[in-house]
Amino acid sequence: MKSVLRACARFSIPAALLAFAGMAAAQGDYPARLVHLVVPFAAGSGVDLVARGFAQRLGEQTKTAFIVENRDGAGGTLGAVAVTKSNADGYTLLFTASPPYAVGPAVQGSSAYDPNSDFVPVSKVAATSMVLIANNDAPFKSLAELASYSKANPGKLNYATTGIGTPSHLSVEVIKERLGLNIEPVHYKSAGQAMTDTIAGHVPLYMPSYPAAQAYLQAGKVRGLAIGSPTRAAGAPDIPTLAEALKQPGLEIRVWYGLLAPRGTPRAVVDRLASEVAKAAAAPEIVALVNKMGAEPLLVGPTDFATQIRAEVTSSRQLIQKLGIAEK
Known part of the structure; x- marks a missing residue:
């Protein structure tokens, strides 16, 4: 029996190492095929226009096509829910806006998605005003x-x-x-x-x-x-x-535009995406696009973006409760 266990150990450890090496290589090659940016709003909306600008630039940088897929409906949550059900491999991403992202689940119930745990924040790229x-x-x-x-x-x-x-x-x-x-x-x-x-x-x-x-x-x-x-x-x-x-100094009503990946997306992929998004955000054509639209370039990386989202989810839930506008 011991000899069998030793034999299994000899074979299983190299197998695990090979699997890990294969995964690392796959992540290192990312992106190796078409990447979908799901925008949960109609074509022509502010977030859609920004997403299309980034998709084109990211495609040029990585030599891989990034395409925008509009999945409008349910106040911006329909597309988000679809992304939560996709493979967590970096090839289906959510390019969305706030507050729909943070507020939607509080309004529509927990069956939608959890903005804190069902996604991995990649980058906030811009802010715009209402x-x-x-x-x-x-x-x-x-x-x-x-x-x-x-x-x-x-x-x-x-x-x-x-x-x-x-x-x-x-x-x-x-x-x-x-x-x-x-x-x-x-x-x-x-x-x-x-x-x-x-x-x-x-x-x-x-x-x-x-x-x-x-x-x-x-x-x-x-x-x-x-x-x-x-x-x-x-x-x-x-x-x-x-x-x-x-006559209320400091009062602002703004939303952000940002990129998120499904929960479980490998950190190496998230980091590669964040790096490419940062490079794209600095490109003159992207800066010009965002400014032309009346938005403000505002780059925030994965860690700080996650912190900001957690704070926003908390404040959004408080606002929903205060206004009493959640769906019954």
């Missing part, structure tokens, strides 16, 4: 006029969102609380529908990301009431910041 816009025929041209109109016409105003717990929803809820507004959300299935109906006047208000609204603002199709950035946007200097409009 902007409150109004239909051009709306009977107000500023936040102050909106507040006055709302109080004089209780229950007559509503605003578009892209779903419960999405940035366009929570952002307005924060403003509602600060101003005591009496306005109700109208939840749309996509950002495109929400914007179309705002322009058409079916809903008077909407608060998308600035990149998503920028072209419509510049074309005069909608009116900007306030932006959640620390300073006025260079491309829209006439729109006051929320801090200015509400």
Whole structure:
């Protein structure tokens, strides 16, 4: 019996070493085939445009194709859930935005995913601000006029969102609380529908990301009431910041864009990805793209990104409970 065990040991140890060597080699060769960047929002959204810029640059750097796959739905959680079910090998990744990533599970229940444990943060790459816009025929041209109109016409105003717990929803809820507004959300299935109906006047208000609204603002199709950035946007200097409009210094409403991998993705792969993303983020064309969209380049690596996400998940859950907007 002992001789059999010794024989097994002689064969099993080299086998394990070979397996480990094979795994290390595979990780060292990463990426060796097509990489999917899943964006849980529609094509043309702010995060989608940034993801496509990074996909092209990462492909050029690694000589391997990175493609964007849009999986819109459920307020940004549908695509995230799909990534949790993919192989943890670095070939299916999530390129998403906050707060949908951190807030979605708190709103939709634990069956969605755990933002702290179901993903491995790779890199935060940019931050952008939310902007409150109004239909051009709306009977107000500023936040102050909106507040006055709302109080004089209780229950007559509503605003578009892209779903419960999405940035366009929570952002307005924060403003509602600060101003005591009496306005109700109208939840749309996509950002495109929400914007179309705002322009058409079916809903008077909407608060998308600035990149998503920028072209419509510049074309005069909608009116900007306030932006959640620390300073006025260079491309829209006439729109006051929320801090200015509400006379509340330091008030900002922003979201980040970042890359995450499924839980269990090898650390070597995560580190390689983070390194390539950092290199891409410094490329002039990526910096120009992010700035052109009215966003801010903001590179954060895996460890600090994970810490920031944990803090955001905690604060998001507190906000959801405070506002009482979780789905029943």
